Amino acid sequence: MSTPAPARAGTAEIAVRLRGIGKRFPGVIANDDINIDVRRGTIHAIVGENGAGKSTLMKILYGVQPPDSGTIEINGEQVALSSPADAIKHGVGMVFQHFMLADNLTVLENVVLGAEKLHGIGGAARDEIRRLSDAYGLDIEPDELVEDLGVGQRQRVEILKVLYRGARVIILDEPTAVLVPQEVDELFGNLRGLKSEGFSIIFISHKLDEVLAVADEITVIRRGTTVSTVQPTDVTSRQLAELMVGSELPSPSTEASTVTDEVLISVQDLTLTNADGRRLLTDISFDIHRGEVLGIAGVEGNGQEELVESLMGMRHGARGTIRLRGDDLTSMSTRDRRQAGVGYIPADRHRHGLLLESPLWENRVLGHQFRAPSVKHGMIDKTAARADTERIITEYDVRTPGPDVLAASLSGGNQQKLIVGREMSSEPILLIASHPTRGVDVGAQAAIWDHIKRARREGLAVLLISADLEELIGLSDRIEVILRGRLVGTFDPGAVTPEQLGSAMTGAEAQA
Numbered sequence: 001m002s003t004p005a006p007a008r009a010g011t012a013e014i015a016v017r018l019r020g021i022g023k024r025f026p027g028v029i030a031n032d033d034i035n036i037d038v039r040r041g042t043i044h045a046i047v048g049e050n051g052a053g054k055s056t057l058m059k060i061l062y063g064v065q066p067p068d069s070g071t072i073e074i075n076g077e078q079v080a081l082s083s084p085a086d087a088i089k090h091g092v093g094m095v096f097q098h099f100m101l102a103d104n105l106t107v108l109e110n111v112v113l114g115a116e117k118l119h120g121i122g123g124a125a126r127d128e129i130r131r132l133s134d135a136y137g138l139d140i141e142p143d144e145l146v147e148d149l150g151v152g153q154r155q156r157v158e159i160l161k162v163l164y165r166g167a168r169v170i171i172l173d174e175p176t177a178v179l180v181p182q183e184v185d186e187l188f189g190n191l192r193g194l195k196s197e198g199f200s201i202i203f204i205s206h207k208l209d210e211v212l213a214v215a216d217e218i219t220v221i222r223r224g225t226t227v228s229t230v231q232p233t234d235v236t237s238r239q240l241a242e243l244m245v246g247s248e249l250p251s252p253s254t255e256a257s258t259v260t261d262e263v264l265i266s267v268q269d270l271t272l273t274n275a276d277g278r279r280l281l282t283d284i285s286f287d288i289h290r291g292e293v294l295g296i297a298g299v300e301g302n303g304q305e306e307l308v309e310s311l312m313g314m315r316h317g318a319r320g321t322i323r324l325r326g327d328d329l330t331s332m333s334t335r336d337r338r339q340a341g342v343g344y345i346p347a348d349r350h351r352h353g354l355l356l357e358s359p360l361w362e363n364r365v366l367g368h369q370f371r372a373p374s375v376k377h378g379m380i381d382k383t384a385a386r387a388d389t390e391r392i393i394t395e396y397d398v399r400t401p402g403p404d405v406l407a408a409s410l411s412g413g414n415q416q417k418l419i420v421g422r423e424m425s426s427e428p429i430l431l432i433a434s435h436p437t438r439g440v441d442v443g444a445q446a447a448i449w450d451h452i453k454r455a456r457r458e459g460l461a462v463l464l465i466s467a468d469l470e471e472l473i474g475l476s477d478r479i480e481v482i483l484r485g486r487l488v489g490t491f492d493p494g495a496v497t498p499e500q501l502g503s504a505m506t507g508a509e510a511q512a
């Protein structure tokens with residue numbers, strides 16, 4: 001199906017025009033005849049399933065990779081972009097989902113890095129940062145250390161970095177996945193401010209309600225092709241999802257309780273201090289029962305990662321005890337903990353979840369080198385591992401040519417589905433799921449929710465950490481809020497709203 005010319009607007013109003021963009025990778029057509037007009041001074045959302053080709057397209061527009069076919073026009077002029085520097089020269093900037101800031105540098109240093117020619121590295125640069133921050137309500141202080149900033153602030157620094165370099169078109173690839181509701185509202189306020197100043201925003205998200213709330217136009221990409229461009233007033237989120245996937249979608253609702261009184265994991269007084277004496281975790285204690293999902297809510301960076309890594313034995317030096325059924329895990333290695341029955345879906349799939357330069361079947365074996373079906377007589381059984389990878393690909397709907405492709409070639413959401421499939425395959429007693437649906441599309445999200453519900457029904461204990469509060473509320477039997485390394489409140493998911501949780505997470509008083 002070819003795309004109807006979306007613009008009623010005249011050419012002069014078009015900031016970015018993409019025509020017939022195509023991009024192939026071995027065995028995959030990532031983009032196939034993409035046509036989009038982004039009007040100046042609008043927020044243009046792009047939605048589509050995992051692997052639909054959104055990030056590929058944005059990398060083409062940001063000069064990271066060339067298209068195989070098609071043309072890019074910026075302000076009516078056809079351009080060839082062979083690097084991000086080229087794209088920036090033409091006024092196109094991009095904020096990636098994984099922030100690229102150096103923690104130990106100040107905001108000023110981060111912003112000027114690589115752009116010293118513009119305003120130097122001193123007073124003039126500081127003035128320019130203040131000016132941009134004031135003009136667009138970014139609330140950024142140039143001399144603060146990045147490590148002292150929260151997630152929302154870091155993201156605003158990334159936006160400021162792009163503005164500082166003179167971008168007029170700003171691409172944001174899944175910017176809201178890491179934000180709490182209040183921060184999402186702030187971001188949208190910033191984006192609306194920018195658009196009213198004539199900036200054009202391209203916004204990718206899997207959260208369709210957000211897309212409908214903030215976008216002026218929405219382009220749907222299905223399997224590499226633009227299927228339509230719609231106005232948010234003309235569609236519901238369900239219709240949008242149907243345009244993306246073409247099928248009905250379930251929602252995350254808690255099923256009848258399966259919680260028993262058998263404690264599977266018991267954590268007592270877990271306390272962790274870093275090398276320079278700073279407390280990362282303080283007296284964390286909780287039990288999770290057979291058939292229970294314990295949700296942890298918190299703003300990123302409040303100890304979630306340290307908690308999970310301490311439970312997994314990836315971080316040492318924690319005081320306190322961790323018992324899994326009868327076993328004392330406290331001084332076990334990560335490998336022994338996995339053997340004892342801990343499954344782990346890591347938050348950062350690039351750092352902990354996958355070997356990107358290895359094929360999928362080797363990634364199937366990763367962390368499970370010591371058990372069937374991947375091993376036989378102490379040797380890696382490639383045939384069995386490949387076959388089991390095929391099973392995961394089918395069961396978890398991983399969109400890929402097959403088990404021999406490199407993990408790096410999968411789209412973000414498909415990498416996540418592979419990890420979930422692998423971790424569920426080892427039949428754990430405790431499943432630690434850290435942001436299990438981050439970056440996955442609505443269909444895959446529903447599938448992963450089903451897998452977590454099934455785990456609960458089958459009597460696992462699940463520790464769920466998620467920035468998606470709807471997900472936490474929908475799946476958890478109990479929610480604990482973590483703030484500055486302490487558990488500061490217990491909530492009943494049946495009775496709490498996302499706004500109340502958001503307030504507890506930021507330490508603000510709950511609003512009436």
Ligand SMILES: Nc1ncnc2c1ncn2[C@@H]1O[C@H](COP(=O)(O)OP(=O)(O)OP(=O)(O)O)[C@@H](O)[C@H]1O
Nearest residue numbers: 025030050051052053054055056409410411412413
């Ligand atoms: N460097 C690469 N090598 C091989 N295949 C790739 C490469 N980059 C992307 N692909 C493939 O291209 C397709 C589109 O991927 P892309 O990352 O653009 O999807 P996406 O729409 O951003 O998905 P998600 O919502 O999961 O982030 C996928 O099938 C992916 O596996």
Ligand SMILES: [Mg+2]
Nearest residue numbers: 054055411412
């Ligand atoms: Mg993507």
